[in-house]
Amino acid sequence: MKLLTANRLTDGVTLWHTGTGWSEDAAHAARLDDEQADALLTDWKTRETEVVGPYLIPLTPDGNPVQREQVREFIRANGPTIGQTADALSQAHGRADIFES
Template sequence: MKALTANRLSDGEVVFWKAGQWVERFADAELFGDEDTALEAEGQAKNQPTVVVDAYLIDLVEGEGIWAPVSYRERIRALGPTNHPQHGKQAEGGAAIAALQQASGAARSTGRVNLIKRK
């Protein structure tokens, strides 16, 4: 399973793809089980150079019935700043935030590795 992420140019906010538009919460992100659909969405996202920067697919892992990014970096991006639990998206709480905080996995997502290799 994969999700599509990027940073919004207007304010630097981490955003996630959902049905042709960007949402701020990972819990609202569209999840792709089909590689072709995921690559098509990534292509659409990359055609928005004045809206977002560095759109790429991230790998997900299922834990306790909720999907979370495999890589630690992507979990941090989905939670917001880690300087204090009362800052960022993590301050909202809920099952989706708890799943992100408890998830574990690899150091890097293949989407991010591919993005690094292209630069």
């Protein structure tokens, strides 16, 4: 299982693929099987007029990023570690932190 993530071209905001489109909220990210994830990545790599730097995040069986990705993806999903906090961003989306360790 994998997630597809990228940044919006116009402002650099982190985006998560929902299976049908993009969302700023990581809680809406679709857990994709490997074949579907690879096909979406290939498609979005050629469409850099909307998003840039798309890549796949491997997931553990319980649906969280594998350990080597945990810290980076927590920060990307929940916001910077200074200034706007992860808690503030989570509250703005009405949810708990994503990818908590």
